[in-house]
Amino acid sequence: MEYFSNRAESGVQRVAQPTAVEKKKKDPAKRLAKRRFAGFPAMKTLAPRMYRDRVKSLYDGPKGAGLAIASLVSMHSPLVGRMFRRRDFDVTTAQAILDIGSGAGQIIKHLVRCAPENAHIVGIDISHQMLKRARKQIPSHRPVLITADMTHLPFPDETFDVITCGYVLEHLQDPMPGLLEFRRVLKPGGRLLMLVTEDTVPGVWTSRTWKCRTHNRKELHEAFVAAGLPWRDQKWMTPVHRFLKLGGIVFEAEKRELAAS
Numbered sequence: 001m002e003y004f005s006n007r008a009e010s011g012v013q014r015v016a017q018p019t020a021v022e023k024k025k026k027d028p029a030k031r032l033a034k035r036r037f038a039g040f041p042a043m044k045t046l047a048p049r050m051y052r053d054r055v056k057s058l059y060d061g062p063k064g065a066g067l068a069i070a071s072l073v074s075m076h077s078p079l080v081g082r083m084f085r086r087r088d089f090d091v092t093t094a095q096a097i098l099d100i101g102s103g104a105g106q107i108i109k110h111l112v113r114c115a116p117e118n119a120h121i122v123g124i125d126i127s128h129q130m131l132k133r134a135r136k137q138i139p140s141h142r143p144v145l146i147t148a149d150m151t152h153l154p155f156p157d158e159t160f161d162v163i164t165c166g167y168v169l170e171h172l173q174d175p176m177p178g179l180l181e182f183r184r185v186l187k188p189g190g191r192l193l194m195l196v197t198e199d200t201v202p203g204v205w206t207s208r209t210w211k212c213r214t215h216n217r218k219e220l221h222e223a224f225v226a227a228g229l230p231w232r233d234q235k236w237m238t239p240v241h242r243f244l245k246l247g248g249i250v251f252e253a254e255k256r257e258l259a260a261s
């Protein structure tokens with residue numbers, strides 16, 4: 001108080017406060033933040049636990065039952081399978097693989113075919129119903145499927161040498177708690193294959209349908225670096241995906257030592 005009254009007495013000219021509209025216009029960071037959160041609006045206001053319950057009942061219900069068909073339309077499941085077969089993302093030497101948000105088994109069913117026969121494959125999802133649907137799609141009883149949240153993974157540190165995570169991270173408002181869990185359960189040098197909804201027009205449409213957010217490529221990259229999971233490369237499922245910016249942000253990341261501050 002004293003500071004302000006002294007300034008007033010010493011004749012410092014007061015600058016009129018900008019109106020709310022002027023503030024919005026002037027502040028590019030706020031404009032950008034608004035754009036970044038294009039997507040399911042309630043995600044910003046709901047407490048994380050309530051939001052997670054909404055997501056769980058969405059996937060438990062009829063929309064979740066249609067997820068396998070939606071994935072056929074988007075073609076991402078066979079294209080991820082092709083990525084494994086061509087070793088664009090190599091799983092042929094992995095001994096322990098975790099698929100996060102297994103959904104209807106779109107990724108894990110290909111892991112069963114492409115990973116070594118003795119590899120441990122585990123899938124987790126918050127929706128028990130989705131895991132039951134995944135079980136029907138997987139051509140083997142080998143993978144262990146567990147109901148769990150990606151921010152509280154029920155595994156010891158440094159358990160897995162590969163993590164796959166297709167269109168799941170966007171169900172966290174702040175990706176960092178998820179990334180730190182991924183890092184914790186990965187062995188040193190472990191690798192991740194990530195597919196994430198991007199803030200493009202198709203991405204915003206996806207986020208409305210599946211009650212999630214979109215991600216900005218540059219900021220997502222920065223978040224992974226901060227979590228000690230730098231990207232090895234960015235991938236496109238096909239040249240058409242690259243040209244039309246479809247399929248979201250697809251990349252391989254690796255667990256490295258955090259740089260000393």
Ligand SMILES: C[S@@+](CC[C@H](N)C(=O)[O-])C[C@H]1O[C@@H](n2cnc3c(N)ncnc32)[C@H](O)[C@@H]1O
Pocket residue numbers: 052055056059071100101102103104105106107124125126127130148149150151165166167168171210
């Ligand atoms: C769009 S589906 C992706 C399915 C599959 N990975 C794919 O590539 O198509 C998202 C899945 O993530 C699950 N999910 C959402 N939030 C989660 C969380 N916090 N922890 C674990 N799974 C989550 C949902 O239940 C749903 O099955």
